[in-house]
Amino acid sequence: MSELSDEAIARLQAVANWPEFESERYTVAREIGRGGMGTVYAASDAWLGREVAIKVSNTVGSAALEQRLAAEARVLARLEHPGIVPIHDAGRLADGRLFYVMKRVDGVTLSEYLRQKTSLGERLRIFERICEAVAFAHARRILHRDLKPDNVMVGSFGEVMVMDWGVAKALSIEGGHDGAGDARLAHSSIDPARSSTDPGTVVGTHGFMAPEQASGEMHDLDERTDVYGLGTILLALLSNQEIRIEPGGALPAILGESSSIPRPLRSICARALAGRPAERYASATALGEEVSRYRAGQAVEAHSETVFERARGGTTASS
Numbered sequence: 001m002s003e004l005s006d007e008a009i010a011r012l013q014a015v016a017n018w019p020e021f022e023s024e025r026y027t028v029a030r031e032i033g034r035g036g037m038g039t040v041y042a043a044s045d046a047w048l049g050r051e052v053a054i055k056v057s058n059t060v061g062s063a064a065l066e067q068r069l070a071a072e073a074r075v076l077a078r079l080e081h082p083g084i085v086p087i088h089d090a091g092r093l094a095d096g097r098l099f100y101v102m103k104r105v106d107g108v109t110l111s112e113y114l115r116q117k118t119s120l121g122e123r124l125r126i127f128e129r130i131c132e133a134v135a136f137a138h139a140r141r142i143l144h145r146d147l148k149p150d151n152v153m154v155g156s157f158g159e160v161m162v163m164d165w166g167v168a169k170a171l172s173i174e175g176g177h178d179g180a181g182d183a184r185l186a187h188s189s190i191d192p193a194r195s196s197t198d199p200g201t202v203v204g205t206h207g208f209m210a211p212e213q214a215s216g217e218m219h220d221l222d223e224r225t226d227v228y229g230l231g232t233i234l235l236a237l238l239s240n241q242e243i244r245i246e247p248g249g250a251l252p253a254i255l256g257e258s259s260s261i262p263r264p265l266r267s268i269c270a271r272a273l274a275g276r277p278a279e280r281y282a283s284a285t286a287l288g289e290e291v292s293r294y295r296a297g298q299a300v301e302a303h304s305e306t307v308f309e310r311a312r313g314g315t316t317a318s319s
Helices: 006-019 062-077 120-139 181-186 222-240 263-272 284-294 307-312
Strands: 027-036 038-045 051-056 087-092 099-105 105-109 150-154 160-162
Touching: 027 051, 051 062, 062 099, 120 160, 120 222, 120 284, 222 263, 222 284, 263 284, 284 307
Parallel strands: none
Antiparallel strands: 027 038, 038 051, 051 099, 087 099, 105 150, 150 160
């Protein structure tokens, strides 16, 4: 008997893992994405007559993965904002795997969007909307911890959504634990911050995470950790390419004096990517407002204008 090819084995595994629902409400059409924690499928909701996306746990019986997927679903349920994908339903498949149902966003990831020819002004407007969504999450005491171009979707009708909240962390309030928030996130004794924030544990994506996150200093993370992630997204939008930064390493040459990127924007990006949290913007809101000031032709806090720049009235983004 001849051995199966890798392609044939992959097809068999895909069929074996294909989600089967006990009711006829959801019909799965195809797989649209796969990660370490779960697989996302395009599906239709017969009850409501709409297209949806369904994320299904990749394994059965893994307590850690179930905690992560359930926590992500509860984070999304808590964050009702136009820039964060809404969740519609959640449950368990007949084979025991957890799933949740969310809005299906037709569009491209920000990584793919970078390949399109768009104006600087349009890219900065997208960035401001990303900052607004992250600021909303911070107001609900939630850190994303994995902000990068691949985790932002740009929809066909201009939607901008921050995706993949699988390693989100609940923050404390005034030095104490956010008891009410954790009660909502930790339903059925699931705590999203517990299994992923032990000292020395590193979560996130190499090249896009802040130095304190890369070193495993999970108890020292705050909103400025996500500001660093936003800085990597701004860098991608300014340079039209993803640029990974080594933790504690020098800033990319594209932010140097020979760059074609306007100096105020380079200064904004450099402050967001500062190695020490204290040197970054204090919040996603503050970072977004800096970019808004630049687009409005106003001076920005991160950059001291030269006499020549003041005489020209500043540098604004092209529309």
